[in-house]
Amino acid sequence: MKITIIASNTFREIIRDRILYNILIFAVIIICSTVLLGKLSIGEHLKIVEDMGLSAIELFGVLISIFVGISLVHKEIDKKTIYTIISKPVSRHEFILGKLTGLILIVFTNIAIMSIVLLLMSWIISGEIHMGLLMASFMIFLEMIIITSIAILFSSFSTPFLSTLFSLSIFIIGTATTDIRNLGLKASPAAKLLTDLLYYILPNLDNFDIKLQVVYSKPIEPSYIWWVTVYSILYSAVITTLTLLIFEKRDFK
C-alpha cells in the first residue's frame, strides 16, 4: 500500500519534470526522421524505418531508465527529502520498492508512447498495422526493467556520476555477453572461466533483442517470450534484493 503511494508520487514527480519531455520529444523526432533515412535506401524502406525506430526506442529507454532513475534516488538523499519519508512509518524496503515501481511505470509509459509513434509511422508507409512491433517494444520494456533495477542498485550506494557510468557500462557489456562467452571458447581455460563468469553474472541483454525477427516478420516462439519475461523478472528481483540489503544498512549523513 505504502509502496503504491510512493510509486504514484514518483510517477508524478517525473511527469512534472521538464527533462523527461525533452528526452521524449527528441525521441519522437528521431523516430519520425527515420523516414528520411529510409528514403535513402533502395527497396527496404519500411524495414529500415522499423529497425531504426526500435533501436531509437531502446536507446531512449536506456537513457530514461538510467538518467531519471539515478537522479531520482540521489535527489531524495541529496535534498534530504528521504529523512521525512523514513522517519514516517515507512520501511526502507517500501521506499526503494516504491521508487522502483514508479520508475518502471514511467519507463513503460514512455516506451508505449514511442511505440505508438513508430506503429503510426509504419502504418503510414505500408498501410498495415504491424503488431510485431509491439512485441519488440515489450521485449525492450523487459530489458529496461533490468536496467532500471541496476541503476537503482548503483544509486543506492554510489555517486550519480559513477552510477551512470557503471549502469551504462553494464548495459553495453550486457548486450554483448554471448560474444564474450564465444570469445572464451577459443581461449585458455582460465580465460574461459572468466568469460563464463561474466556471462552468468551480467544480464544477457541480447536475449531481449528480437528487432530483426520482427522487422523481417520471422516467427517467434511464444515460449521464448515467456522465458525472457521470467528471466527479466528474476534478474531484477535478485538485483533489487541486493539494493534492499545495501539500503537497509546505509546511514544518511
Add this chain to the structure above:
Amino acid sequence: MSLVEIKNFTKEYRVGFLLKKTVAVNGLNLSIEDNEILGFLGPNGAGKTTTIKAILGIITPTSGNITIYGNTPQDIRAKSKIGFLPEQPYFYDYLTGIEFLNFYGKLFGIERGNLKKNINSLLEEVGLERAGNTQLRKYSKGMLQRIGIAQALINDPDFVILDEPMSGLDPIGRREIREIITGLKKKGKTIFFSTHILTDVEMICDRVAIINRGKLIETGDISSLTGTEDPKYDICVESPSSETLNAIKSISETISIRGNCVYFSAGEKERDEIIRNIVTKGGKIISITPVRKSLEQIFFSKIGNHS
C-alpha cells in the same frame, strides 16, 4: 519511563578516501520526558542533527542504545507517534501544499475523509490556507518552514522533533513557531527541538540540553541554569537627594542617569542597604529588577570551558 532514553550514544563517521574516523557524537546520555519542551542547544556542527537522526532511525549508533516508548527507533509503532521537521527543508517542490500534506498523510494510513479535514485545519494553523494549491517551488523560505511543520503534525503526533525550526525566519515567523510549539505542549505533546538561537529557548523551553563537539555539557531547567548563586538587581531611584546619592555611591556603582532617574546595580546585600538609604535620606524607589544571567552567558561560559 522516559519517552526517549538515549544511553551512551556514540556515532562515528568514516570520511574521505582513507576512511578517516571522525566522532560526531561521543557518549551522549539524555532522556526526554513526557509533555516537556526540551531545547537542544549547541553551535553548528556540535552533533545536534546527528542525535536527532539517531532518534529517528535515519542512522544507526556506532555504540550505545536509544529507545522511544521502549521500542527501537526503527520500530514502525514508534514512528507512527512521531512528527519530524528536518533542518533546511527542501521538499518535493513539484507538489502543491495540499498534495504534499496528502502524500505524507497517506503514508501514515490516515483515512481519506479525516485527512482532508486535518489538512485544512493544519494549513490554517500554520497560516497557509491561501497557499494550499500553490506548488512548493513558489513558496518562500518561511512558507516552506511552515508547510514543513504542518507535515510534521499531519499524524497528530505525541512526540514532535524539530531540527532548527526557527532558522531563516523573520522575528514574526519565529514568534509564530514559538506559539505553535507552546500550543502543542498545551495539547499534551512532547517537543524536542534543536536550535542555536538562545532567546527562543529561553522563552519557551522547560529544559535545555547543551551540546558541544559531540558531548553533552549540561542539562537542566532554564530557571536553575539562569538563576545563579549571586543574584544581581537593577534599582531605579527618582530624584534622590544628594545625601542619598553620596551614600549609595560609596556602596554601588551608578549605571546610568536618565532624566530624574538614577539606575544602580547591586548584589543581594547592597540592595537592602540602598533601599534603607533611599527611604531614610530622601528619594523615590521606582523599581527593583532582578537581573538573571542570560542563557547566552551560560552557554558561552560552558562552551568556553570545554573547548
